[in-house]
Structures are given as C-alpha cells and as structure tokens.
Amino acid sequence: MVNKNGNKIIKALVTGLFILWFILGQNIMANDVRNEFEKSYQLWKEHCKKVAYSSRLEDRFNSPYYEEIIKLGPQILPYIVEKVRSDKDFVWIAWAGRRVASISSDPNVNPWAKESMLTWWEGGQKQTNERFELLYEEWKNARARGSYNEASRIEKKIKMSLGIAVFSPIMEKLEHGDENVIPLIQDMTDNEVNVKEQSVAEKVNTYKTWWDGNKKRLTVPFPDQQAIE
Amino acid sequence: MINNTKRSKLSNHSRIYRIILLLLFIIVFWNSKVFAYFLVDVESDPKYIKANGTSTSTITATVTIGQTGEPKAGALVIFMVGDYGSVDPVVETTDEYGKAQTTFTSDTTPAWAPITAQVTASMPGWEYSLTYIRTIYVCMVKIGLQVSDLFGSVEEAAEENPGAYIHRNIDNDNANTDGNGSPINDETEDTLSVENENDLNSISIDLQPADIYEGTVKIWRTNTKARVWSDSGKGAANAVVTNSTYKMWRLYDETERSDFNDKKTHLFVEGYLNTGNTLLTAEFRPPEGAVLDYDRVKCNFIAAKCGWQPTPQERENTETCFPYIIHCEWSITQNVTPNYNCIAWSVGITDRWMNPTIYDVILGEYVEEQWVEGVHYISIDKRYGNNDNAFDIEDDMDPFYYYTALYEPIAVDQTDAKAIYYDGYHGAKRKDGCTCGAGKWVMFESKCGDGPRIEHVYNQLDGSTIGYGTRCRYYK
Numbered sequence: 001m002v003n004k005n006g007n008k009i010i011k012a013l014v015t016g017l018f019i020l021w022f023i024l025g026q027n028i029m030a031n032d033v034r035n036e037f038e039k040s041y042q043l044w045k046e047h048c049k050k051v052a053y054s055s056r057l058e059d060r061f062n063s064p065y066y067e068e069i070i071k072l073g074p075q076i077l078p079y080i081v082e083k084v085r086s087d088k089d090f091v092w093i094a095w096a097g098r099r100v101a102s103i104s105s106d107p108n109v110n111p112w113a114k115e116s117m118l119t120w121w122e123g124g125q126k127q128t129n130e131r132f133e134l135l136y137e138e139w140k141n142a143r144a145r146g147s148y149n150e151a152s153r154i155e156k157k158i159k160m161s162l163g164i165a166v167f168s169p170i171m172e173k174l175e176h177g178d179e180n181v182i183p184l185i186q187d188m189t190d191n192e193v194n195v196k197e198q199s200v201a202e203k204v205n206t207y208k209t210w211w212d213g214n215k216k217r218l219t220v221p222f223p224d225q226q227a228i229e
Numbered sequence: 230m231i232n233n234t235k236r237s238k239l240s241n242h243s244r245i246y247r248i249i250l251l252l253l254f255i256i257v258f259w260n261s262k263v264f265a266y267f268l269v270d271v272e273s274d275p276k277y278i279k280a281n282g283t284s285t286s287t288i289t290a291t292v293t294i295g296q297t298g299e300p301k302a303g304a305l306v307i308f309m310v311g312d313y314g315s316v317d318p319v320v321e322t323t324d325e326y327g328k329a330q331t332t333f334t335s336d337t338t339p340a341w342a343p344i345t346a347q348v349t350a351s352m353p354g355w356e357y358s359l360t361y362i363r364t365i366y367v368c369m370v371k372i373g374l375q376v377s378d379l380f381g382s383v384e385e386a387a388e389e390n391p392g393a394y395i396h397r398n399i400d401n402d403n404a405n406t407d408g409n410g411s412p413i414n415d416e417t418e419d420t421l422s423v424e425n426e427n428d429l430n431s432i433s434i435d436l437q438p439a440d441i442y443e444g445t446v447k448i449w450r451t452n453t454k455a456r457v458w459s460d461s462g463k464g465a466a467n468a469v470v471t472n473s474t475y476k477m478w479r480l481y482d483e484t485e486r487s488d489f490n491d492k493k494t495h496l497f498v499e500g501y502l503n504t505g506n507t508l509l510t511a512e513f514r515p516p517e518g519a520v521l522d523y524d525r526v527k528c529n530f531i532a533a534k535c536g537w538q539p540t541p542q543e544r545e546n547t548e549t550c551f552p553y554i555i556h557c558e559w560s561i562t563q564n565v566t567p568n569y570n571c572i573a574w575s576v577g578i579t580d581r582w583m584n585p586t587i588y589d590v591i592l593g594e595y596v597e598e599q600w601v602e603g604v605h606y607i608s609i610d611k612r613y614g615n616n617d618n619a620f621d622i623e624d625d626m627d628p629f630y631y632y633t634a635l636y637e638p639i640a641v642d643q644t645d646a647k648a649i650y651y652d653g654y655h656g657a658k659r660k661d662g663c664t665c666g667a668g669k670w671v672m673f674e675s676k677c678g679d680g681p682r683i684e685h686v687y688n689q690l691d692g693s694t695i696g697y698g699t700r701c702r703y704y705k
Contacts, residue, residue, distance in 0.1 A: 055678055116603065
C-alpha cells in the first residue's frame with residue numbers, strides 16, 4: 001500500500017516536473033524569439049533611419065537585420081503586428097510582416113493588397129479561410145470549365161494573396177478527403193515534396209505526413225488560431 | 230684773494246648785464262606787436278569738410294598792422310597747401326578790411342590738410358623784409374560703412390543697390406529647444422551669447438582721419454529688421470543697436486571715443502525677425518552742426534522661410550546626408566511621410582512612391598506596383614519606361630517626366646528648369662513662387678526618401694552621402 005502510494009507520488013511529481021519543464025521551456029523559447037526579434041528590429045530600424053533619405057525603396061531591405069527578422073518565421077508575426085500598432089512611424093515593419101506571411105503586395109495577384117496588416121491580422125484564420133473558399137470555388141469552376149489558364153491565374157492569386165495561412169484550410173480539405181486540392185498543394189509547396197508518379201492515395205498520405213512535419217513553420221499564429229484548432 | 234674778489238665783482242656785473250639782455254629779448258619776442266609790423270590771422274570755414282575732391286572750405290587771412298591793430302589793405306597773401314587738396318586763388322591781396330580769401334578744395338584722401346598763409350612786409354626805412362606765416366588745418370573727413378555678406382565683401386558701388394545679402398537669423402546654431410522640443414530661433418535669443426552662431430555678417434565703420442577728437446559718430450537703422458552687435462555670438466553685453474534705433478559715440482568724450490575705436494571694426498549685423506531690408510547708416514557730425522558725411526548700406530535679410538526650421542535631430546539627419554546644406558537656407562516644408570518620394574514630388578505627386586523598378590520577392594518577379602499599408606509603390610520602368618526590368622534615364626526617366634508632367638530634358642540649367650534629376654536617383658522640384666533669397670538663390674524642393682520635404686538652394690544637395698549623385702538633367 002505504502003509502496004503503491006509512494007510510486008503514485010513519485011509518478012505525480014515526475015509528471016508535474018515534466019509539465020513545469022515543458023511550460024517553462026516553451027516560455028524561455030518564446031522569450032528567446034522575442035528578444036531576438038526585438039534586437040534585430042531595433043538594429044533594422046536604425047539602418048532604416050540611416051537610409052531614410054534614400055529614394056530607393058530597396059535600400060531599406062538591404063540589411064542583414066531585416067533578413068534576420070524574416071528568418072525567425074511566422075512565430076514573430078504577433079510581435080510584428082504589435083509593432084505595426086505601436087510604432088506607427090516605422091511603416092517598413094509591415095513589409096516584413098507580408099514577407100514572413102508570404103503575401104505579395106502586388107494588387108494584380110493579391111486583391112487584398114491594399115488592406116492594412118491589422119485588418120488582415122484581426123480577420124484571423126477565419127477570414128483567410130473565407131477568402132480561400134471564395135477563390136477555391138472560382139478555381140474549381142475554372143478547372144471544371146476547362147479554363148486552365150484562368151485556373152492557373154486563380155491558383156497564383158490564392159498563393160500570393162493568402163500566403164502560408166492558406167495551408168491550414170487546404171490541408172483541412174485534404175484531411176476531409178477533398179483530393180482536388182492536391183494540385184494546389186503542389187503549387188503552394190513549389191514542388192518541395194516529391195510526389196511524382198505517386199497514386200492519388202499515396203499523394204494524400206505524403207502530403208499529410210509532410211504537413212505534420214511542417215505545420216508549425218507554415219501556420220500563422222492568428223489570434224483566433226487557438227479557437228480553430 | 231684780491232684777484233678772486235675782482236673776478237667775482239666783474240662776474241656779477243656780467244651776470245646782471247646778461248639778465249637784462251635776456252629780459253629785453255624776451256619782452257621783444259613776447260610782445261610781438263612791438264616788433265612785428267604785421268599780424269596775420271587765418272581762419273577756415275568750415276573746419277571739417279568731406280574728403281570727396283569737391284568740398285570746399287573758405288580760408289580767410291586777416292592782416293593787421295602790428296603796432297596799431299588796423300587792417301592792412303593791399304598786402305599780398307600767398308596761400309599754400311601741403312600734400313592734400315588745393316587752394317584757389319593762391320595769391321590774393323587783402324581788402325580794406327585786411328582780408329584775403331581763398332577757397333580750399335578737398336582731396337579724396339581723408340586727412341588733416343595744412344593750409345599756410347604767407348605775408349611779406351617791408352618796413353619803411355628798413356632794407357629788410359619780414360615774412361609772416363600762419364598755418365591752419367582743415368579736416369577732410371570720410372566715413373565708410375563696410376560690410377561683408379553671404380557672397381563676400383560688398384563693393385562700394387553695390388552697397389545701396391542691390392546692397393548686402395545677410396541671413397535672417399532664423400536657424401538654431403546652439404540647438405536650443407523649448408519645452409516641446411521645438412527649435413528656438415537664434416534671432417530670439419539675445420541675453421546670452423549664442424554658441425556656434427555663424428549668421429551675423431561683419432560690418433565696420435571707417436572714420437578717417439583717425440585722430441578726430443570732436444563731433445560725433447552715429448550708426449542707425451531705418452527699421453528693426455537689423456540689429457548690430459559687437460560680437461558675432463551676440464549676448465546682451467555686446468548689444469550696439471538692438472533696442473534703440475541708433476548708437477552714437479561722442480568723440481570729444483575720451484571714454485566714448487575709446488569705445489568707438491574698440492568696436493568700429495568689430496561690429497556684426499544680424500537679420501532680425503523679418504526678411505526684407507534695412508538701411509544701415511554710419512554718419513559723422515562735426516561739432517559745428519549738420520551731418521557732414523555718411524555711408525549707407527542696404528542690408529537685405531534672406532532666409533528659407535517657406536517652411537519651418539528643423540529640430541536639432543532633423544537638422545542632424547539632414548546635414549549628415551547633405552554636407553553642403555547651409556543653415557537658414559533650407560527649411561522643412563512637410564513633415565516626414567512614407568507616402569511619396571522625391572521623384573514623385575518632382576512632378577508634384579504626393580500619393581505614390583516612384584521607384585526605378587520593383588521586385589516582388591514573394592512573386593519572384595518585377596512588378597508594376599505594390600501596396601503596403603496604404604502606400605502605393607510604382608515601378609517607373611514598368612509603368613512609364615521600356616519595361617525591361619532595368620532602370621535608365623533615357624528609356625525610363627525621360628518618359629516618366631513626359632507622361633506625368635509633359636516635361637522634357639531641354640532646360641538649360643537650374644534657372645529655367647522645372648525639375649532637376651540627379652543621376653543617383655533623386656529628383657527636385659522648382660519651388661514656384663518662392664521669394665526666399667530675394668532673387669539671389671534658386672530654390673528647389675526635395676522630398677527626402679521617407680523623410681521630410683525640404684526647400685533648399687538648388688545646389689546644396691550636391692555631394693550627398695545618401696547616393697543622390699550629380700545633377701545631370703534639367704526638365705521643363
């Protein structure tokens with residue numbers, strides 16, 4: 001009895017310690033990312049101040065600190081959004097946001113190019129999903145009509161206007177057995193995943209496996225993302 | 230002993246004799262009337278004349294008979310001058326009042342001019358003649374007000390028209406700010422010296438000849454746009470003409486004369502609160518009356534005033550990029566905005582950023598336009614040029630100016646250009662209707678990247694450290 005209870009206590013302690021370690025670890029990692037972002041942000045901002053009088057747009061982005069921010073990936077999007085809100089004089093940070101989210105600013109491929117980052121962010125994954133649904137319907141119809149050029153144009157629009165946030169609804173469709181999305185995934189992944197000569201079923205499995213391994217780096221941590229999951 | 234006594238007596242007689250002779254000699258020379266046959270007196274009217282080569286003074290020699298004091302008519306008086314000026318006539322005969330007059334005409338060299346009247350008289354029964362000479366001095370005065378301006382020293386002929394061009398002291402050399410961080414214009418600071426002040430121009434009063442111990446010297450202004458200091462850094466202790474309309478030094482007062490001599494070549498003029506002009510006058514007034522000579526300088530006060538003066542930080546940012554930009558000669562005409570850049574502004578566009586080309590990293594292609602956070606970015610190459618994904622002046626810039634403003638690169642230079650293009654990718658727009666500089670500056674306006682828009686003298690963005698390059702094309 002005593003031994004059994006002792007074991008239970010030890011197990012509970014170990015589990016508790018593990019959970020604590022996990023939570024603390026996550027926080028430490030998150031803090032590290034934030035610190036790294038802050039550091040690069042300040043240095044990039046400094047760079048942009050130095051080139052503020054330049055008439056060439058690209059001089060703002062010719063900076064290793066800008067590249068460092070981009071490398072941090074979608075996890076820093078909340079911090080970027082925070083800066084868009086609080087540091088209104090530094091408009092260039094929105095460019096980093098678009099780049100991290102892989103969204104083009106060209107209105108010819110992104111019908112929502114004119115919207116502000118805050119609108120995009122506050123619309124959340126839900127808004128992206130709705131936009132995807134609209135475009136996806138158009139795309140499917142075009143393909144059904146045999147208008148492959150039109151479909152290709154819409155495909156580009158999906159990729160360029162919704163960015164990485166579109167993986168979530170696409171993969172959800174795949175999970176639910178909609179195999180029509182396979183060409184979209186192929187395009188979205190830039191053929192990063194080799195599914196040549198695979199059957200449709202095999203492709204589905206391959207992409208599911210691939211998604212499991214890449215979900216984190218291809219998910220935008222929208223404010224509503226938790227609720228959707 | 231006896232010899233010594235005799236010698237002593239003789240010696241005493243001799244001394245007495247000598248003393249009597251000496252007394253007689255002194256009496257004769259002291260009371261010249263006894264000995265002199267004529268007396269000659271010379272006067273000038275006026276004593277002070279302008280050293281301009283034309284002003285005159287009447288010299289009157291009065292000859293009287295020594296013993297009686299009666300006027301001597303018919304005596305020949307010879308008037309002579311030294312190195313300066315001339316007299317006419319040189320020889321004149323005294324009239325019934327014993328007076329002979331001549332006219333002294335001044336030289337252009339300021340100096341004390343000696344004028345000598347010489348009368349020769351033969352005494353009745355004497356085989357000798359006596360010559361009487363009297364000398365007086367006429368002062369040929371010249372006062373000058375010399376000024377240097379933003380373009381060097383001002384020639385005498387140009388002093389009143391067009392005059393000197395001096396900064397209105399609107400800048401902020403000592404980087405002082407008020408409670409809101411706004412710059413405090415130097416012109417409003419005068420209690421303490423202004424550190425690094427460099428907008429006052431030197432002015433000096435040149436009164437010649439230097440050894441005048443009579444009369445007064447005054448410097449005065451026609452309005453309050455000019456202030457005069459005895460130090461280029463200002464400061465209350467150095468105020469000369471600041472609150473009053475003039476400063477006068479009485480040369481007969483040793484203290485004031487000394488003050489004048491200390492300050493006359495260390496004066497500085499400041500443009501105060503307004504552009505426009507002020508006449509500054511330095512004048513000399515002799516003891517006997519009206520102003521004899523003066524010199525006047527028109528001071529035109531100029532400053533870039535279409536906008537407002539930068540904060541110390543804005544100034545530092547701008548000066549870092551443009552080493553040749555000069556305080557007071559530029560101002561901010563619009564606060565920082567990322568909505569448009571210089572090329573856009575060079576044709577008056579304020580809602581688009583005109584870039585040479587735009588590469589969309591996400592799309593992996595050169596694109597015609599982008600929108601980020603409400604800012605519209607346009608590729609000149611794609612929208613106006615030859616769409617070859619590369620930027621050059623002839624194929625992209627020229628069409629841009631033509632399609633957006635109908636400008637062609639046919640202006641001769643900045644004087645007739647509506648827009649100037651710099652080969653490192655910068656455009657400046659003529660500041661239409663701008664009177665800053667009163668015609669001495671050709672003013673343009675540049676939007677500096679995502680920074681402020683500034684008005685500036687056309688060539689003061691040359692040599693930029695931000696890659697604007699060289700002015701290479703003038704459009705109109």
